Amino acid sequence: MLQTLSYFPGQTATIFLEVLDINGQRADGYSHDGYPPEITRLVFPDLTLAVGYPAYMTKLDVGLYYYQFILPTGAISVGSYLVDIMYINPSTSYPNTSLYQIAVNAPYGNFAVSSG
Numbered sequence: 001m002l003q004t005l006s007y008f009p010g011q012t013a014t015i016f017l018e019v020l021d022i023n024g025q026r027a028d029g030y031s032h033d034g035y036p037p038e039i040t041r042l043v044f045p046d047l048t049l050a051v052g053y054p055a056y057m058t059k060l061d062v063g064l065y066y067y068q069f070i071l072p073t074g075a076i077s078v079g080s081y082l083v084d085i086m087y088i089n090p091s092t093s094y095p096n097t098s099l100y101q102i103a104v105n106a107p108y109g110n111f112a113v114s115s116g
Contacts (some may be wrong), residue, residue: 003100008107009077015039015085015100019063021101022091027061029087029096037087038099045079045104064089073106078104105106 002091007013017037019029029037042050058063065087071077081102089096 002101004101004103006105007071007104009071009104010073012068013081013102015057015067015083016060017057017065017067017085017098018086019065019087019090021063026061027090028059028063029065029090031088032093037085039067040084041082041088042069043084045077045081054086063090069108072100075106078106080104 003015005015017029019027019037021027030040031047035076036059038054039057042052042053044050057067060066067083071081073091082099083102085096085098086095088094
């Protein structure tokens with residue numbers, strides 16, 4: 001399921017991931033090597049990939065993780081970003097993915113300059 005979050009340019013975006021076991025209880029989604037869930041890629045509105053990924057998420061509690069990054073500023077930052085997360089399903093031990101869309105809007109309408 002794709003979740004959509006709304007932000008303005010320059011804000012710190014925070015992504016939360018909840019990992020559940022077969023009983024619906026929170027459980028850690030660590031890989032077999034002991035690594036937490038990871039952001040496999042961050043796609044910008046112009047469909048280019050952000051540098052520095054994959055990056056690991058930070059554990060907040062059992063089965064609850066977060067990741068933060070600062071959104072760019074200016075007119076080029078407006079649009080939809082895609083955050084792709086991979087984690088290990090604790091019930092099956094197979095990799096699962098979760099997608100987030102970050103919709104970045106201009107804080108005071110369109111970015112435009114006019115003279116008159």
